[in-house]
Amino acid sequence: MTQTDTLLEAPPALVDATRVAVSTVIFTLGRKTGDENAAVLLPLVLRTRDPHEGLWALPGGWLDALEGLDAAASRTLAETTGLAPSYLEQLYAFGDLGRSPSRVVSIVYWALLPPDEVDAQVAAHAAAQNAPENVTWFDAARLPRLAFDHNQIVEYALWRLRNKVGYSRIAHGLLPEEFTLAELREVYESILDRRLDPANFRRQVDGSGNLVPTERFRTGSHRPARLYRYNQDVELADRGPLTPRPDPSLKRAR
Amino acid sequence: MTQTDTLLEAPPALVDATRVAVSTVIFTLGRKTGDENAAVLLPLVLRTRDPHEGLWALPGGWLDALEGLDAAASRTLAETTGLAPSYLEQLYAFGDLGRSPSRVVSIVYWALLPPDEVDAQVAAHAAAQNAPENVTWFDAARLPRLAFDHNQIVEYALWRLRNKVGYSRIAHGLLPEEFTLAELREVYESILDRRLDPANFRRQVDGSGNLVPTERFRTGSHRPARLYRYNQDVELADRGPLTPRPDPSLKRAR
Numbered sequence: 001m002t003q004t005d006t007l008l009e010a011p012p013a014l015v016d017a018t019r020v021a022v023s024t025v026i027f028t029l030g031r032k033t034g035d036e037n038a039a040v041l042l043p044l045v046l047r048t049r050d051p052h053e054g055l056w057a058l059p060g061g062w063l064d065a066l067e068g069l070d071a072a073a074s075r076t077l078a079e080t081t082g083l084a085p086s087y088l089e090q091l092y093a094f095g096d097l098g099r100s101p102s103r104v105v106s107i108v109y110w111a112l113l114p115p116d117e118v119d120a121q122v123a124a125h126a127a128a129q130n131a132p133e134n135v136t137w138f139d140a141a142r143l144p145r146l147a148f149d150h151n152q153i154v155e156y157a158l159w160r161l162r163n164k165v166g167y168s169r170i171a172h173g174l175l176p177e178e179f180t181l182a183e184l185r186e187v188y189e190s191i192l193d194r195r196l197d198p199a200n201f202r203r204q205v206d207g208s209g210n211l212v213p214t215e216r217f218r219t220g221s222h223r224p225a226r227l228y229r230y231n232q233d234v235e236l237a238d239r240g241p242l243t244p245r246p247d248p249s250l251k252r253a254r
Numbered sequence: 255m256t257q258t259d260t261l262l263e264a265p266p267a268l269v270d271a272t273r274v275a276v277s278t279v280i281f282t283l284g285r286k287t288g289d290e291n292a293a294v295l296l297p298l299v300l301r302t303r304d305p306h307e308g309l310w311a312l313p314g315g316w317l318d319a320l321e322g323l324d325a326a327a328s329r330t331l332a333e334t335t336g337l338a339p340s341y342l343e344q345l346y347a348f349g350d351l352g353r354s355p356s357r358v359v360s361i362v363y364w365a366l367l368p369p370d371e372v373d374a375q376v377a378a379h380a381a382a383q384n385a386p387e388n389v390t391w392f393d394a395a396r397l398p399r400l401a402f403d404h405n406q407i408v409e410y411a412l413w414r415l416r417n418k419v420g421y422s423r424i425a426h427g428l429l430p431e432e433f434t435l436a437e438l439r440e441v442y443e444s445i446l447d448r449r450l451d452p453a454n455f456r457r458q459v460d461g462s463g464n465l466v467p468t469e470r471f472r473t474g475s476h477r478p479a480r481l482y483r484y485n486q487d488v489e490l491a492d493r494g495p496l497t498p499r500p501d502p503s504l505k506r507a508r
Binding site: 063067094105 | 271272273274317319320321322323344346347348349350351357359361
């Protein structure tokens, strides 16, 4: 059967039974109360109705017939959590049979947000309207059983994140504009879920040519630490032909 | 509106208007008649009905309500072209408004097939049943205007391919089990669409540790050239938590 035949002769009942949803994995860096080490955190929404009432799920919702996939991801994320990252990347489409009581294909997006941006966006959202209820930030490596196949989705997103820190400047997405080497190392340690030797780490980063030292220092209870920023000549996430045109209203290129 | 509300209150008419299709980009290496240099080729199917009657399109079809995404990609590819790669990787979900007269989200898969495997699969399919009509192999870098947004999809797949050769052994997917350095260089040249210096290329490949020399040689009109194979210790394409269990019936690990 050729594509053309399939397009016209597929039984409408079977075709229409499949619905498209979008979900989003937002990673940030933070500390759970009482924990000394930073961890990769993500926001989950408590389900208050069936299916899977009482379980936590990724923020998301149905694809609207009149919006693109990227727009649907941004809209549903904002509606459920108040978060509005400047850039969401498509991660993967999940469509196994049995992942939901009805037939649902979920297009999953993801983004990295620095902690200061998370705080600002959540605060702005709470000021503008009622704060989103039933949203909690979880340690991505220590999740309870989630609704649907969302444990598998988070596991896959974490795996992609761990691979990306190896060959790109993806860690930048979790840092403010300027940061110390200790803060950068903490990002890597959280993503990789293991400790790194500070001296080795400094050597590797110095040799990479990705960082530009500034003349500013972080001061506090420890001795002053120099602040660095990333070399802006390289794009953080190159999507090739899919790259949307840059939005000049955005303060940071992410 | 939380995800739970959206799940239950979305107007069914809007939700059901969206249909899910799968399409597949199959890349191989070959020469168009009269062309000295090898090129990246892909199979396209001629559309014999509207929409876009008379234009070429990627092989594909509708997602069946009772099959997973991977299975749908394999099935529709086999139905339209007779090709059955041992491994299809999900590339991207395309869902812009206006990409089709009706609302269609296409989950696109891709695979690399060595030319010898393409020949064998096409021959086996032609022997078993009527050969697929209206299938032609095109030079991926020199396509006519395709149906729907399929030009953009191929452009994106080529971009991903060009990025992948830089940091992985993806070129292996276009080669037979054993190959000469000249054949390996030809794969890179085809993907990158530019000539590479043979001596520099040999030095880089020798230094990578990815290749194992054999004691066999390719003989013919030129002087004998040593055959190499890839070091099998490393997986060709690591999908992390999504890796399906290996199928012992497959001869080659791809």
